[in-house]
Amino acid sequence: MPELPEAETIVRGLRPTLRGARIVRSEILHADVLRQEPERFRARVRSRTIRNVERRGKNVVLPLEDTSVILINLGMTGRLLPRRPADPSTSHPAVRFHLVEVPGPGSSGDEEPPGTTAGRGVLVYDDVRRFGAVEVLDAAEWRERSAALGPEPLAPDYDAERLGRDLGTSRSPVRTWLLDQRKVAGVGNIYANEALHRARVHPRRPARSLSPAEVEALHRALQRVLQEAIRARGTTLRDYRDASGEAGGFAPDLLAYGREGEPCGRCGTAIRRLVFGGRPAFLCSRCQPEET
DNA sequence: AGTGTATCCTGCAGGC
DNA sequence: TGCCTGCAGGATACAC
Numbered sequence: 001m002p003e004l005p006e007a008e009t010i011v012r013g014l015r016p017t018l019r020g021a022r023i024v025r026s027e028i029l030h031a032d033v034l035r036q037e038p039e040r041f042r043a044r045v046r047s048r049t050i051r052n053v054e055r056r057g058k059n060v061v062l063p064l065e066d067t068s069v070i071l072i073n074l075g076m077t078g079r080l081l082p083r084r085p086a087d088p089s090t091s092h093p094a095v096r097f098h099l100v101e102v103p104g105p106g107s108s109g110d111e112e113p114p115g116t117t118a119g120r121g122v123l124v125y126d127d128v129r130r131f132g133a134v135e136v137l138d139a140a141e142w143r144e145r146s147a148a149l150g151p152e153p154l155a156p157d158y159d160a161e162r163l164g165r166d167l168g169t170s171r172s173p174v175r176t177w178l179l180d181q182r183k184v185a186g187v188g189n190i191y192a193n194e195a196l197h198r199a200r201v202h203p204r205r206p207a208r209s210l211s212p213a214e215v216e217a218l219h220r221a222l223q224r225v226l227q228e229a230i231r232a233r234g235t236t237l238r239d240y241r242d243a244s245g246e247a248g249g250f251a252p253d254l255l256a257y258g259r260e261g262e263p264c265g266r267c268g269t270a271i272r273r274l275v276f277g278g279r280p281a282f283l284c285s286r287c288q289p290e291e292t
Numbered sequence: 293a294g295t296g297t298a299t300c301c302t303g304c305a306g307g308c
Numbered sequence: 309t310g311c312c313t314g315c316a317g318g319a320t321a322c323a324c
Binding site for chain 1: 293294295296297298300301302303304
């Protein structure tokens, strides 16, 4: 996916247009992205107004006015693309939400005049690989789901002390630990590798083996790389697009991820790629020694 | 508890 | 040109 900075970019882009819009109808083109029966899904979102557009970890969250939420996990290739009703086409549509702006106070009816297109729009959940998920949760289900996710790494109270405490006694490689959404929410393979490179910590070091100084460095690196990536509107390697269909601009700023064989920006040593936990890790073996 | 493997699915790059 | 294999920002279930 889309990791935290990409989800944040999408959310910021969608907020102005989606806030206050009402879902009049939804179209399910690929039921396998839903986590519930299509009929039930449609019924639960129909006629609901989208109160806001939020993010939790890598997830896009649309709180509805009845306190339920639409939860969207973008998987590897999920996109949220606003379209005009006249041309709602995207390459791999899975779900389409047909929207209408809610009439303001003083406006008369609930029914929009037939034939009108003004104020209408379509939000398309598009997903080539369909690893993503779209679901409706009631308030209690969402509370439970959110509680199962780790803290937001950019929250003001997420300090190095908290990170150090959470790393705790885990013998897992620190890269694996960072990818676990229950430990910290929103970090994926790109930013885990980038943060570790910046912090000069080898990805395979056991989580609990980091010194206080390394925990401090990792905390700072993680916050910085996520913030810088948000500022650049995310990383596009291949598939990621924001709500306007634009690629992110952070890829040239990656120092390790995907740069096997290229010189480390800090010391010139060739970046190495190794695989563990089923995923590639990228590191500079000089800046990030495995043994300390 | 931690780790490797397979699974969902499609598209693309690289080798031959 | 075409066929085949492997790989991909994720999440989860399983066996050991």
